[in-house]
Amino acid sequence: MANGPGFDRRALLKGGLTVTAVGALSTLPAGTAAAAVTEPRIYGTAEWGARPPRAPIPVENRRPTYIVVHHTVEPGNTDDFSRERAFWISRAIQNFHMDTRGWIDTGQQFTNSRGGHITEGRHRSLEILRGGTRHVQGTNVANNNSQVIGIENEGLYTQVDVPPALWNSLVKLVAYIASQYRIPTMNIKGHRDFNSTECPGGVLYRRLPELRQAVARELGVPATEPAEWPLLKPGDTGRDVLVAQHLLRARGARDVPTDGVFGATTRRAVARFADAHGLGGHTCYAGAHADERGFLGADLWPLLAPTTTADSGGDAGRAAALLTRDPEPLTPHRWKALLNA
Numbered sequence: 001m002a003n004g005p006g007f008d009r010r011a012l013l014k015g016g017l018t019v020t021a022v023g024a025l026s027t028l029p030a031g032t033a034a035a036a037v038t039e040p041r042i043y044g045t046a047e048w049g050a051r052p053p054r055a056p057i058p059v060e061n062r063r064p065t066y067i068v069v070h071h072t073v074e075p076g077n078t079d080d081f082s083r084e085r086a087f088w089i090s091r092a093i094q095n096f097h098m099d100t101r102g103w104i105d106t107g108q109q110f111t112n113s114r115g116g117h118i119t120e121g122r123h124r125s126l127e128i129l130r131g132g133t134r135h136v137q138g139t140n141v142a143n144n145n146s147q148v149i150g151i152e153n154e155g156l157y158t159q160v161d162v163p164p165a166l167w168n169s170l171v172k173l174v175a176y177i178a179s180q181y182r183i184p185t186m187n188i189k190g191h192r193d194f195n196s197t198e199c200p201g202g203v204l205y206r207r208l209p210e211l212r213q214a215v216a217r218e219l220g221v222p223a224t225e226p227a228e229w230p231l232l233k234p235g236d237t238g239r240d241v242l243v244a245q246h247l248l249r250a251r252g253a254r255d256v257p258t259d260g261v262f263g264a265t266t267r268r269a270v271a272r273f274a275d276a277h278g279l280g281g282h283t284c285y286a287g288a289h290a291d292e293r294g295f296l297g298a299d300l301w302p303l304l305a306p307t308t309t310a311d312s313g314g315d316a317g318r319a320a321a322l323l324t325r326d327p328e329p330l331t332p333h334r335w336k337a338l339l340n341a
Helices: 083-100 125-131 164-181 202-206 208-219 239-250 264-276 314-321 332-340
Strands: 066-071 110-112 118-120 148-153 188-190
Touching: 066 164, 066 202, 083 110, 083 118, 110 164, 125 164, 148 164, 164 208, 188 208, 202 208, 239 264, 239 314
Parallel strands: 066 148, 066 188, 110 148
Antiparallel strands: 110 118
């Protein structure tokens, strides 16, 4: 396990269409530029007492595409906001990742404590970030590690908000990374925008539009909001669940009810579908105890939603008709936009 009782990773790593038409950073008009952002105080691996990695750190010879926000989940929402606590959590994460998960080093590139203390996660992440042209490959978003840079935020944010100190340091860190790598604000994402996981928690996830706006102000550019696939999990109800149930039935899961309730049968069908596509372990795959198997998220929706029309009949057509009466075919791009509406 890790440095202290009751600690795990998600347990500690529990890791389209836009609202505006104007992009940021990479799509700025000619002759404009994002403002330079001052590097926040980031404590390097030597400062918090990291172990050496067990293998050379992989470095991608290009900039990352996305900045990904995570929450650690455990060991919970401490009131210890000290720098010493930030160093402890950094060591605990590294121990868990190396000793329990068998990884070469800490999975995420950076860690942000509840007290707003930022630490380097995987070795060389800070050095390479300062160069602005390459990035350290981490282990925090399944099937996407070569294109993301991940930030673990200490705490559990499914029901409660982040402390102001954590929020302020998160804005500064994300703005600095975006400035260094010219990452547009629409590419500031949550872990659930890639995998079927609750991470970074519903409360923090719902603040991502606010984070994009805050980062855009730091950069002096317009903010852009992306459309994202919804996350469905046990206990959810409503239209999106009913859409998913029809789509699962269209894929052969005839035991799934069409009651708009994400119950045990629906969960089992989602889990079987994920397994059939090799994604059964790609939820919170770094977690020791969190059970997110059968959650339906961003990696499964594109495989589940066919290109079809609302008048095509069958369960796929009935799913489409719940979203639109437009005869235009629903591609995965349109499914996402309509589910996001």
